[in-house]
Amino acid sequence: MALSCGILGLPNAGKSTLFRALTSIPVLVESYPFSTINPNTGMIPILDRRLGKLAELTLPEKLTPAYLEVIDVAGLVKGAHKGEGLGNQFLSHLREVHALIHVIGDFDESKGTAEDRDVEVIEKAETVNQELILADIDTLQNRKSKIEKKAQSGEKESYQELQVINSLIEYLNEGNLLRTRNSKKEEIEIVDELNLITVKQMVFVLNRHEGNINREIPDEIKYYAEARESPVISICAKLEYELQELDEEEREIFKKEYGLEQTALPYIIEVSRRMLGLITFFTIKGKETKAWLVKDNTTAFEAAGKIHTDMQKGFIAVEIITYEELMEVQSLKTAREKGYTKIEGKNYIIRDGDILSLRFSQ
Numbered sequence: 001m002a003l004s005c006g007i008l009g010l011p012n013a014g015k016s017t018l019f020r021a022l023t024s025i026p027v028l029v030e031s032y033p034f035s036t037i038n039p040n041t042g043m044i045p046i047l048d049r050r051l052g053k054l055a056e057l058t059l060p061e062k063l064t065p066a067y068l069e070v071i072d073v074a075g076l077v078k079g080a081h082k083g084e085g086l087g088n089q090f091l092s093h094l095r096e097v098h099a100l101i102h103v104i105g106d107f108d109e110s111k112g113t114a115e116d117r118d119v120e121v122i123e124k125a126e127t128v129n130q131e132l133i134l135a136d137i138d139t140l141q142n143r144k145s146k147i148e149k150k151a152q153s154g155e156k157e158s159y160q161e162l163q164v165i166n167s168l169i170e171y172l173n174e175g176n177l178l179r180t181r182n183s184k185k186e187e188i189e190i191v192d193e194l195n196l197i198t199v200k201q202m203v204f205v206l207n208r209h210e211g212n213i214n215r216e217i218p219d220e221i222k223y224y225a226e227a228r229e230s231p232v233i234s235i236c237a238k239l240e241y242e243l244q245e246l247d248e249e250e251r252e253i254f255k256k257e258y259g260l261e262q263t264a265l266p267y268i269i270e271v272s273r274r275m276l277g278l279i280t281f282f283t284i285k286g287k288e289t290k291a292w293l294v295k296d297n298t299t300a301f302e303a304a305g306k307i308h309t310d311m312q313k314g315f316i317a318v319e320i321i322t323y324e325e326l327m328e329v330q331s332l333k334t335a336r337e338k339g340y341t342k343i344e345g346k347n348y349i350i351r352d353g354d355i356l357s358l359r360f361s362q
């Protein structure tokens, strides 16, 4: 299963606009709410400077970056957990993603003062978060009603689970997202099994008017995000999307015009990568040099399975060299002679920047 980020927010927040900017897939972007009904799914190539450097060395016919999946779901409204708007559908898609990109629309300059709009930003974010909280409470209540009888009859496991569920519900009822909770092991197991939403990592994306991108993010909004242990980024999704459509030269002119140092997309992608706890490893094989994304703590055996099931089945060993070491000597042959490469077994934990050559029987 690909690791994925779900883009969520109120209708018209600019979710599909951001999705288009990230993936260059021309999905429908409309000024009316609920323009997205079925989720849009796309892949974002992860630009990695190291892959470019490796290509200079290996001169591959094919250079393949790693990809991150991103899903643009329907907008959510108050009452979504009860099925308002496109509620339930929306929520089921969010259960399946691994991290959340929460877009808050802040580009309508026509009403109120800047300060009014800052307050509104927090209200909008809170509307969405409350729906996610209520959805998790529903999930927990459903589970609770399934195990209550068993728990009362004295079955130990169900009783313990019930205790955990009750304390999770209490925490959510206080208006908290589960991601800020210091969960113990048995809690984490239950949370994982139930696919709860508010436990997922989240980044807040303030989608601002093009004339407003360089304005400092107000403290109240920073505090709001901090209290939820989530980063907050400001962008203008429309501008990012328009920039993607231009060639290099036009892009530079456009950026100067808006006082943009650099586009926000690489930053959002980097934050997403970190939220998912991902690291990158590389393979250099025949004509192809390729980057791969895996969860931190992945073993060589698991990595082999990601590359090819046959490699996992016939796994013998893996030869590892770090990106830095290969760059230092500029050739795999010299690296071997100098003893920079090492042979590891199935349980070796892959580290960011490792270059893998797998040995396997066919």
Ligand SMILES: Nc1nc2c(ncn2[C@@H]2O[C@H](COP(=O)(O)OP(=O)(O)OP(=O)(O)O)[C@@H](O)[C@H]2O)c(=O)[nH]1
Binding pocket: 009, 010, 011, 012, 013, 014, 015, 016, 017, 018, 028, 029, 030, 031, 032, 033, 034, 035, 036, 037, 073, 074, 075, 076, 107, 207, 208, 209, 210, 235, 236, 237, 238, 239
């Ligand atoms: N000025 C401005 N307009 C934007 C920006 N982002 C989105 N819009 C406009 O806002 C409207 C809604 O954008 P969408 O990307 O379709 O919003 P959405 O969140 O996907 O909406 P639903 O799918 O209906 O929930 C469109 O008319 C966009 O052109 C922005 O950064 N600046």
Ligand SMILES: [Mg+2]
Binding pocket: 015, 016, 017, 028, 035, 036, 072, 073, 074, 075
């Ligand atoms: Mg949309």
